[in-house]
Amino acid sequence: MAKVLMKGNEAIGEAAIRAGCLNYFAYPITPQSEVAEYLSRRLEDVGGVFLQGESDVAVSYMILGAAAAGARVFTTSSSPGISLMSEGISYIVGDQCPAVFVNIMRGGPGLGGILPSQADYLQATKGIGHGDCRMLVMAPASVQDAVEMVMLAFPLAEKYRNPVMILGDGLIGQMMEPVEFPDHLKTEPSNKDDWATNGMDTRKSNSRNLIRSLFLEPEQLNQNNLILRAKYEQMKKEEIRYDAYNTDTDYKVLIVSYGTMSRVCRTAIDQLKAEGLEVGMIRPQSLFPFPEKAIEDAATKKSCKSVTSIEMSMGQMVEDVERSVKGKLPVSWYGKCGGDVPTPEEVIEAVKKLVE
Amino acid sequence: MEIKLEGIVIIVGNYGSGKSEVSINLAAKKKHEGADVRIADLDLVNPYFRTREARGALTKLGIDVVLPPQRYLQADLPILDPAVAGMIRSPGQLSLIDAGGDDVGATVLASLAESFKDRSYSMLQVVNPLRPFTDSIDGCLKIRREIETASKMTINGLIANPNLIEETTPEDIINGYNFVEKLSWASGLPLKLLAISSGLLPKVNSKQFSCPVLPIKRQLVPPWKKAEKF
Structure with missing residues (x-):
């Protein structure tokens, strides 16, 4: 098409x-x-x-x-x-x-x-x-x-x-x-025949399907x-999904960013590369489950000195990134949360501060 | 070919047909040619990517931009500035009105009916045949009828704006132009302008078109891209 x-x-x-x-x-x-x-x-x-x-x-x-x-x-x-x-x-x-x-x-x-x-x-x-x-x-x-x-x-x-x-x-x-x-x-x-309440016509078995979230018996609720x-x-x-950007280089900083924010980061990474500073990025495509292993692996690359979570929130993803990095490197945050999306220039400034 | 538009020019069309980019670039072009230009952002439906986002670039060119007061610029409210009615009463050389998308966006024009009374105006429908709902002649005619009913005004011209933004090819331009020519024949509306991204212009022979070409320098870009310089 x-x-x-x-x-x-x-x-x-x-x-x-x-x-x-x-x-x-x-x-x-x-x-x-x-x-x-x-x-x-x-x-x-x-x-x-x-x-x-x-x-x-x-x-x-x-x-x-x-x-x-x-x-x-x-x-x-x-x-x-x-x-x-x-x-x-x-x-x-x-x-x-x-x-x-x-x-x-x-x-x-x-x-x-x-x-x-x-x-x-x-x-x-x-x-x-x-x-x-x-x-x-x-x-x-x-x-x-x-x-x-x-x-x-x-x-x-x-x-x-x-x-x-x-x-x-x-x-x-x-x-x-x-x-x-x-x-x-x-x-x-x-x-759907295994669970849906869609009538008995197309069913192989004779048992009825019951859909409920009410389980008054503690054993049953625990079982659910x-x-x-x-x-x-x-x-x-x-179901872990992610992609990596510029991670085949000897990057000094690893960015973790998702959604459209990651596209601003891409532009920033390209500009930083032209200036001689390599920065890698992991973009989680699945947020739950979180790509912990990919981030840990990327953070433990020898050249990498710092990890930063860049997001349009006041640092809500930082904990997940920290948990992934397991204390091996410092994890910082940069972001904005008023509606004006950070510009590539603002991301560049934040990243440069990490390697000063 | 010279773009002969003056007085009140109202830009309408379906959602995402490119009304704002066309309005902004038309304002810049006419200003560049020496006309006195004003532009009003009447988009009360779209929350993002509106003419108001290019107000800096337009003001720098000396174009008068009519907008709701600053503190309401990001509001999700239908605010109609009284200055728009004044602009219609004394339009000067060129007064552009960028209306919102579809019949819903054009409804606001009906509330200006009193100001439009006995005045001549150009009301141009922007068509991008690479968008849903305007990929067929019937689709375009349906949107025309809906906009005319909602605005209580009459569309009297077409603007062809065939594009896939950065992925537009010269073939898309030719096919799109041919499509809008057919629409022009089917609707009886003259084709007034063909919008082509300025980057693509060298790859297209403008002499083959029956209408003037409006070069588009993209202004309403996502935050990871830069607006093109006028």
């Missing part, structure tokens, strides 16, 4: 359709409302359903309902909206249903602002809902990346029967880039949590 020029938000909507997801429930919020705009036009053409919920909380339970019935389903929102969905997400995790959530982050806390931010890192990777609740989190750095991650998110959600989150910042939603779409996937979760834990451990083994 030929390339088209798309806004990130439009491309996310189209990618979901191409992934075979025809159910989209959402509540509008800047800077991701164009997903709903786009899908309100497109889903009708392909026989899908777009339903605007009466609130973000309602949407999270509409997602649970569709997922429990075995349908591919997703929603998109932005920071405050995701906070409201947090309750439903926890239920979906406890119920072991697959679904995809997209968070196009804006500034916070509270109402914050409508400009780009990465300040929902901790919420997404460690505190998305109450209980022992985790979800796989992937962070795109380009519109093409967003397309591919959305298309990957559905089969991964079904593989683990667990929600998956695409964590993009406002720029991912709003910027325009040429994209192309891979072919459609199969349109139904392949394993052990199942969830085993899934999180499997994700840590099988």
Whole structure:
């Protein structure tokens, strides 16, 4: 298929359709409302359903309902909206249903602002809902990346029967880039008869499926949590994704950065290279699970003297980077969190300070 | 070929058709040619990548930029500055109005109906056939109808803006131009301008086009890129 020029938000909507997801429930919020705009036009053409919920909380339970019935389903929102969905997400995790959530982050806390931010890192990777609740989190750095991650998110959600989150910042939603779409996937979760409450017609076995997160017997609740834990451990083994930039050099500083912030860092790294200072970068594509080993390996390269986490938050990823580096090198932070994305020049200045 | 646009020029089109880049570059070009130019950012729908982000470059060129007050520039609110109505009443040599995307963005124009009364204006629809919803003649005509209904005004010209940003090829320009020519025939709207990135200009023979070419120096760039210098 030929390339088209798309806004990130439009491309996310189209990618979901191409992934075979025809159910989209959402509540509008800047800077991701164009997903709903786009899908309100497109889903009708392909026989899908777009339903605007009466609130973000309602949407999270509409997602649970569709997922429990075995349908591919997703929603998109932005920071405050995701906070409201947090309750439903926890239920979906406890119920072991697959679904995809997209968070196009804006500034916070509270109402914050409508400009780009990465300040929902901790919420997404460690505190998305109450209980022992985790979800796989992937962070795109380009519109093409967003397309591919959305298309990957559905089969991964079904593989683990667990929600998956695409964590993009406002720029991912709003910027325009040429994209192309891979072919459609199969349109139904392949394993759904094993768990979905979709009637007995197509079932091989005669036992009914029951979806629930309520377990009043302590033994049963513990058992459910052990199942969830085993899934999180499997994700840590099988779903780590990252890429490396300029790490085949004798770099003095290692940057860890994700999303569009990593693209600013790339420009900075290229400029620093021209000035004679080599800097490497690991860009986590999966934030949970976090690419600890790749960062540890990159940090322990002999030439590397310093590690820095560069992000549009007040240092939320630093702990994960420190945990990866295991105290072998100092880990610093540089970032901004008001909506104006750090410039390559600001990144260069911050990096130069580390080698002075 | 000279770009003959004057008075009130309103730039409309679907989301992401390139209205703001076209408006900014048209303002800069006409200013360069010696015209007195004003530009108003009426995009009340898009949160990022708006004309207001190029206000520094435009002001430096001596172009009067009409914007909401500074403290509301990043607000998610539909603010219409009263200066816009004044600009329509006395447009000078060239007053450009960059409207928001789709019918939703054009709705704001209807609220200026009183100011537009009995005045002549050019209202030009920007078309990028490499965008969703405007890759077919029917799609473009549908957006035209929606914008006209919402704005209570009449589109009277087209601007072809075929591009994939940095990945645009000379073939994309030729194919895009041919597409908008067909649209012009189907709609009865004259093709007023063809926008081509200034980097691509040397690779395209401008003489083959029936309309003037507007060179585009990209201003609304992501933070890891630099705006091109005018």
